[in-house]
Amino acid sequence: MSExxxxxxxxxxxxxxxxxxSLNMQTLSYELISIDNxxxxxxxxxxxxYNSVINEVKTKYVVYSHQxxxxxxxxxxxxxxxxxxxxxxxxxxxxxxxxLDSEICFSNILHVEPETGELIPAGxxxxxxxxxxxxxxxxxxxxxxxxxxxxxxxxERICNGWHLYAAEACLRTQSVRNTAxxxxxxxxxxxxxxxxxxxxxxxxxxxxxxxxxxxHYAKHFPRIKTTCTDGKTDFLHRYIRIVHxxxxxxxxxx
Numbered sequence: 470m471s472e473x474x475x476x477x478x479x480x481x482x483x484x485x486x487x488x489x490x491s492l493n494m495q496t497l498s499y500e501l502i503s504i505d506n507x508x509x510x511x512x513x514x515x516x517x518x519y520n521s522v523i524n525e526v527k528t529k530y531v532v533y534s535h536q537x538x539x540x541x542x543x544x545x546x547x548x549x550x551x552x553x554x555x556x557x558x559x560x561x562x563x564x565x566x567x568x569l570d571s572e573i574c575f576s577n578i579l580h581v582e583p584e585t586g587e588l589i590p591a592g593x594x595x596x597x598x599x600x601x602x603x604x605x606x607x608x609x610x611x612x613x614x615x616x617x618x619x620x621x622x623x624x625e626r627i628c629n630g631w632h633l634y635a636a637e638a639c640l641r642t643q644s645v646r647n648t649a650x651x652x653x654x655x656x657x658x659x660x661x662x663x664x665x666x667x668x669x670x671x672x673x674x675x676x677x678x679x680x681x682x683x684x685h686y687a688k689h690f691p692r693i694k695t696t697c698t699d700g701k702t703d704f705l706h707r708y709i710r711i712v713h714x715x716x717x718x719x720x721x722x723x
Contacts, residue, residue: 470528471498471499472550473528473532473546473553473612474528475532476502476504476522476531476532477501477534478504478536479505479507479536480505480506481536485503485536487539488534488536488538488539491540492540492546494540494543495543496543496544497544499546500527502526504519504521514629514631515628515630515634516623516624516634516637517625519623520623520625523615523619524619526615526618528615529615530550530553530612530615531612531613531615532549532610532612533608533610533635534609535609535610537609537665537667538609538610538665538666539663539666540663541663545661548661549562549612549659553612553613555600556657558614558616558617558654559613559617559642559653560614560642560654560656560657561611561613561642561656562611562656562657562658563606563607563656563658563659564577564610564611565578565591565592566605566606566656566658566696567604567605567696568604568694574592574593574607574696575593575594575595575658576591576592576593576594576607576658577660578661578662578663578664579591579663579665581665581666583667595660599660600657601659602655602657603639603657604639604694605636605694606636606639606658607696608635609663610663617642621641624641627678627682627685628681629678632678632679633679636682636695637685640689640690642654643689644686644689675697679698
């Protein structure tokens with residue numbers, strides 16, 4: 470029986486086909502749940518898409534993957550599961566992450582430069598026996614124990630688009646009691662070599678969701694850092710409240 474289920478929400482048929490072909494070369498058996506979201510017809514956010522299928526997962530572990538990931542070594546998925554076996558029930562594991570005390574992105578994945586096709590290292594290798602404790606993770610390939618994601622689904626209100634749902638899950642598990650009622654969960658990046666066929670970027674929707682993270686977690690963390698951005702939650706939280714109050718006053722009588 471398989472130990473892990475791979476979930477992928479996709480809208481590019483060619484990229485998804487390449488991803489599945491790389492999965493088919495893996496030495497480890499797995500289950501696959503495909504979410505066809507071409508033209509955003511079914512779901513308005515990745516959080517909603519993932520939550521819609523989590524109860525279908527019967528394996529011990531689950532991993533959420535971008536469509537533009539390539540598992541370029543046949544033991545990549547097996548390595549990921551071996552690292553998962555070292556985690557606790559409410560820990561979250563990914564392949565690229567950041568810590569608050571370092572400017573380094575801990576990762577063994579390669580990005581494909583769109584214009585030249587050159588493979589660019591995404592960061593430095595996780596150092597502690599292949600795993601490094603992090604603050605947040607990139608969304609490209611991450612997961613954990615299925616029981617955790619069933620008990621704590623993705624927050625569709627905060628992550629109402631296509632960004633930062635992994636970061637939100639990381640913040641949540643570090644700020645709440647776990648499913649066994651004990652310590653909060655931890656977050657790790659692990660040494661699994663993958664290829665990511667895109668360069669991550671930011672846009673208005675990304676920053677809007679980053680502000681939502683800051684507003685929601687300001688009481689738990691004075692600062693939020695992701696693989697794409699960094700900010701002090703107290704300042705952002707106060708700024709948002711001031712702007713909101715000013716707008717309410719300005720349009721109160723209109």
